[in-house]
Amino acid sequence: METLLYIALFAPLVSSMFSALFTTTPKKTFVGVIASLLIFTSFVSSSLLLALIVVNGSAPVHVEMMTWMATGDLYIPFGFIVDEVSVTMMMVVTLVSTIVHIYSIGYMDHDKGFNRFFAWLSAFVFSMMVLVMSDNYAGLFIGWEGVGLCSWGLIGFWFHKESATWAANEAFIMNRIADLGMLIGIFLVYWNTGTLQYEGAFEAFQTLDTATLTWIGIFLFIGAMGKSAQFPLHTWLADAMEGPTPVSALIHAATMVTAGVYLVIRSNELYSLIPNVGLFIASLGAFVALFAASMALVNRDMKRIIAYSTLSQLGYMFAAAGLGAYWVALFHLMAHAFFKALLFLGAGNVMHAMHDELDPFKMGGLKKVMKWTWIMMTIASLALAGIFPFAGFFSKDTILEAAFAEHHFVIYGVLLFTAGLTAFYSFRLVALIFHGEERYKIFGIHPHEAYRFMLVAMSPLLILAMIAGVLQEPFFHMIEEILSAHEYHIHSHTTLWIMLVGTQVFVALAILYAYKKYANAFIKVPDGTSAIENSFAYKLLYNQYYIPYFYEEYLVKPYKEISDMFWNKVDMKIVDASVDGIAGIIYGTGEKTRAMQSGNLSTMLKWMVVGLVVLLSLAVVFGLAARYSDSITVILSGLGVM
């Protein structure tokens, strides 16, 4: 079992280092093949571990590889644990990674950074595995920062593009802001429990007072907010779409951004002790779900629309996790990984066909030339919208049920409304891309379907997006114990059925409306003249509520200006100038008094006399003072001085 664990963990690292050997050489297809094989090995090992745990019901595999840091009372090993939670994550990560690796062989076909791409991509998988498998917060933090680094390298993969490198830096720095919160959370855990191991820390949490636990919960959640792009740290995710599309599928949809959700689920023993923080998390999640969905309604960038939908779904996950329905959150995380990765890879096919065009208004009618992509994206969108019997129905509806059963009706309402929006914008996208007139012809593009093997690689995701729902029961039974999960039952059956059918009808209507509005022949490429484009709401949404603008104007620019001021004004003009000033005074004094040492005998004799007088008078004063010291003391003490 330990061997399996190490294979699952280190195969991606080997893959990354192998690919890295070829970074400076021209494209070699075998690099991609070997990398994919190694990631697949990791997937097989993870599956075997899953089988061992689920079928054999064996205890979690817990290994300690070696010491990392040990000083004072601090002891941090490289320890890894494979239990029900981490094995679920490992399955998701390795499965999607394998598919994305294979897909990338085709997608990055003509890119001269082909080998480098696989080095980064596999490094990402390794970091993600460290993140989910570590048995302590410090190990989690290694993976946490590691995925941030790889995300930086992959968003900025096409580093000749200013927008890409800018987005990469934005993502890194924004994540760093959140990581500070996470780091403080880790410090709090250490100084209050004396350990960073989950096991010991969770045990100690039971005895801590609520105030401390609340702080720990808040700071750890700040870390989660950055990685999972929750408001107000969400802007980097949409900009991260500058990276190659397989990266968006793997990192910015299926895995890395769910790390925050994973952290909350992993720390469930902490968060179930502080329901107030949980409620905050759930409320923020619900808010982000709606907030992100609203921005997706009007956007005209295919990848950004999917990115906002990711953001929105992350909100759902946090809503579930915050309400204590950790298993539901984890299940939605898994289901979402499948259909969202599928959606992104489909978008990648479209982009390839359309020569990197991203505006769906410039597409239309693509279903004729890209039949399989059309089918895949439609099914992925159905799953995302939560239509029975696709994956999203089971995972998302359970979140709604959980919110309802916990009597958080506001959260329920928001999430329900968002489900409608989700269906609308998803099918707006599908309708614009695949239906209606063939608007791309104006631009002289001749689209073509993706390579056959890319489609085959995507097929497991297609199947999972369709049938993941049947996994719900087994998943629940597997995870039941570790997450102290319970099923959410709405008391009356009538209510349940009304809810289920109502939701389905609502969502279906949203889909139909989207089709009606966008799948017709009258859609034109917007030119900014129509009334709706000039309405306030449209502009607000299109500009992402002006939040990026606000950050740019009120944070980035002032930071630059203050930095310049600190350098030019404070450091040079004040700090350094006073040093030079003091030196100047000393130098100047020397310069002035140099005349005394002119070597002229008469001048020097004069100064000698001055010196003699000064010395003599000093001697007289001190002599008198010594002689009459007693009476002086008396006088001074009389005056109250001494």
Add this chain to the structure above:
Amino acid sequence: MLDHILSILIFFPAIAAVFGFMIQKDSIRAYGISVAAIEFGLSLWLWFAFDGNVSGMQFMENLPLVPSFGINYILGVDGISLFIIVLAAFFTMIGIASLTETPNEKNMIITLLFLQMTMVGVFAALDAIVFYVFWELSLVPMLYIIGAWGGPLRIYASIKFFLYTFAGSLVMLVGMLFMAYFFYQATGVWSFALLDWYRLILPETFQLWLFAAFFIGFAIKVPMFPFHTWLPYAHGQAPTIGSVILAAILLKMGTYAFIRFSLPLFPDASAAFMVPIAVIAIIMIIYTAMVAYAQKDVKQVVAYSSISHMGVIILGTFALNVEGITGSIFLMIAHGVVSGALFLLVGVIYDRRHTKLMSEFGGLAHVMPRYATIFGIMLMASVGMPLTINFVGEFLSLLGFYQQSHILTLLAGTAIIVGAIYMLSAYKKMFFGDVTKEENRNLPDINKRELVALIPLSIITIWLGIYPKPILEPINNSVEAVVQLMHNKAQTELAKERIPNLVKERVLVIKKTVIEEEVH
């Protein structure tokens, strides 16, 4: 030979330097490399022979110099100083090995060997006067390196460097004399031996004044805000090798001296001054990071980033607990490796383009991919990516200080944000985008001579990030002794509270187990 290994480590390079005058110009480089390699081998031997489980001083040497005033030639190493000595030997070696075409190469190598003597001397000295002598002597070779091989402002920069640090150390000297005098008053004998001083418990008011006197000397050397302005000039004008040694080793003298002198000699004052010093450290972290962000010259970015990182080191030192101090010592090593490597990397591009302005570059990742990769590794180490050497030090320093103050650590923790901002933006300006300047189109990638220095540094950066134990453990053992000494000496309530007692806890644990055994 092991009995006198420290003396050998100190004087071997100096003697070799004297002989260097007789060596022909053509073979001086080979000579320099061999001397430095032997020295490095000796330092490794020292490490090998060093017993990491012993917390006290090892390889002690004692030779009376001025017995009537208690001035003795006392040397010794413990876990705190050992690795800095090894690092000094290592950097001298790779510095000479990677030295590019320099006018008067012979003088440069001889100067470097002299500099090495002073560096090892400072970290091995256990007598205040011997320490002071080496401390001041180290200024001379550096003054010469900046003044003779520097840029256009070299005279100004070198004089500023010399006078500024010299002025500070004079105040420190006065402090040392007072300390010896107090020792004389208390015991009736003169002594400048550090280990004797450790036994002396001073009243708090004396401690405050003496702490201040030492502080000025150390703070200028570190350099701490607002005494830092000599550093950008020195780095800006110094040749690459000068900057490397200055950043990697010479700056560590200040932070090392805090741990060697200030903390154990003045525990009450250290505890009392903890908050103001932490505030200065935070100013160093944030303010200089912002100044670094405003720079146009990549070398200045690295120079200011050094000050910012020194802020974290100071913070860890004044955490006054094992985690923090161990972390700060580890970070000294880490920062030495990383900033040394960064200055070497800046030197690489300066040799090719004779400019350090970032606006002159752009898109270098297209033409120099290997260079970009190594720079990237060092960049990530500098911003404190886990599994690189810097993270261990930074994490432990901040973790340690968190026990003392939540808010101040939160502020200091912004180091990981502001550090990423200036470093990533500098990297973006240099390496990303298209190649805009015609001169950059055909730059040769990094060559073998440069790799000789950079590959080992990259390996160390990652190796010690993953497995810091061989270094962390001896440091930890020595630091525990220092912290315990401080706790035992502390008199004020504040100091007792802030400096943890390591022994008591252990006794309690032992008692508990004994009781449990009795119950069973």
